[in-house]
Amino acid sequence: xxxxxxxxxxxxxxxxxxxxxxxxxxxxxxxxxxxxxxxxxxxxxxxxxxxxxxxxxxxxxxxxxxxxxxxxxxxxxxxxxxxxxxxxxxxxxxxxxxxxxxxxxxxxxxxxxxxxxxxxxxxxxxxxxxxxxxxxxxxxxxxxxxxxxxxxxxxxxxxxxxxxxxxxxxxxxxxxxxxxxxxxxxxxxxxxxxxxxxxxxxxxxxxxxxxxxxxxxxxxxxxxxxxxxxxxxxxxxxxxxxxxxxxxxxxxxxxxxxxxxxxxxxxxxxxxxxxxxxxxxxxxxxxxxxxxxxxxxxxxxxxxxxxxx
Numbered sequence: 001x002x003x004x005x006x007x008x009x010x011x012x013x014x015x016x017x018x019x020x021x022x023x024x025x026x027x028x029x030x031x032x033x034x035x036x037x038x039x040x041x042x043x044x045x046x047x048x049x050x051x052x053x054x055x056x057x058x059x060x061x062x063x064x065x066x067x068x069x070x071x072x073x074x075x076x077x078x079x080x081x082x083x084x085x086x087x088x089x090x091x092x093x094x095x096x097x098x099x100x101x102x103x104x105x106x107x108x109x110x111x112x113x114x115x116x117x118x119x120x121x122x123x124x125x126x127x128x129x130x131x132x133x134x135x136x137x138x139x140x141x142x143x144x145x146x147x148x149x150x151x152x153x154x155x156x157x158x159x160x161x162x163x164x165x166x167x168x169x170x171x172x173x174x175x176x177x178x179x180x181x182x183x184x185x186x187x188x189x190x191x192x193x194x195x196x197x198x199x200x201x202x203x204x205x206x207x208x209x210x211x212x213x214x215x216x217x218x219x220x221x222x223x224x225x226x227x228x229x230x231x232x233x234x235x236x237x238x239x240x241x242x243x244x245x246x247x248x249x250x251x252x253x254x255x256x257x258x259x260x261x262x263x264x265x266x267x268x269x270x271x272x273x274x275x276x277x278x279x280x281x282x283x284x285x286x287x288x289x290x291x292x293x294x295x296x297x298x299x300x301x302x303x304x305x306x307x308x309x
Contacts, residue, residue, distance in 0.1 A: 001039050005134065005160045012170040013047050040146055042163045043170040044138065050189045053236055054165055057187070058139045060233040065144055073143055078151065081121035082182075090212070093262035094182055097211035097302040098125070100260065101180060105207045105304070106131060110177040115166040115198060116184025119148035120159075127156040134176070136164040167193045171201040178202070180209040185245070187236045192248040199252035202307045208254050209304045212262040215242050220297045242293040242301045254305035261289045262300030 009018050009025065016029035025034045025041055035042045044051065065071035077084065082094040106112070108130030114122050117135035126133045139145035146161045153159065164170050166181065167188055179198045188194040198208050216224065216239045227237035242259070249256055265285060293299055 008175040012168045040161045056234040064233045093212040096264040112178045113176040115181040123152045133159040169197045174203040178207045182211045195248040196252045256305045258304040
């Protein structure tokens with residue numbers, strides 16, 4: 001852990017500054033103590049709201065991965081992410097949305113926070129672009145969590161990893177130029193709280209983005225059949241309407257700059273009726289995206305915005 005990270009780290013319980021005390025970080029205000037293991041500060045605390053559900057989830061992911069046979073280190077595939085060498089709509093949407101982020105909002109010198117970074121594949125693309133990348137997740141597992149970041153460090157160089165809850169981020173206000181998540185916001189117990197936290201740690205004018213978040217049409221069931229497996233293991237799964245996500249961004253004082261179907265406009269263009277909407281000057285793409293969100297039972301949205309205050 002480098003000194004620059006300690007400068008912005010705060011106690012997740014009381015938001016006070018932390019001091020190094022041996023192999024731990026200590027909060028002089030509330031008495032919290034947080035271990036640092038393999039350079040990764042462990043910032044979960046039993047006093048945080050919803051911590052029981054979060055701890056259950058961090059145990060559930062490895063259990064699910066082992067049961068389904070994908071708990072393992074696949075170096076060749078991990079170096080391709082978010083692209084994968086098989087047909088997978090979720091990863092295709094991740095790839096499209098993440099490429100938009102890289103193209104429009106990433107430049108050298110930025111301090112970037114990813115919330116829900118999992119195995120930290122974002123580092124593969126961000127660190128070489130000269131940004132200061134910090135990865136957070138509740139899961140610190142060595143294979144499918146933050147521990148896998150050591151693999152990426154060997155390829156792109158060092159970056160910071162922090163085990164933390166996205167709804168209680170342990171960072172000072174205004175610490176980052178860009179804060180984003182990929183298919184992670186829907187795991188929040190309270191997505192409005194998580195968006196508010198992402199906005200809090202972003203600087204004024206900084207970018208806040210939620211990439212490829214699963215959505216449902218108004219009136220569609222909140223029990224998405226595709227989430228049944230995760231829920232059975234104890235993973236926090238939810239599905240919200242696009243309007244719920246928009247409301248969360250606006251409530252956090254984030255001005256939305258772009259709404260896009262997570263898979264991209266090519267997917268919308270395959271629909272005969274929406275193909276014509278796309279051609280409407282200035283508003284065609286946004287209108288087609290919103291129509292798709294309201295007509296498709298289950299879908300995905302990508303949202304970009306800027307913190308205004």
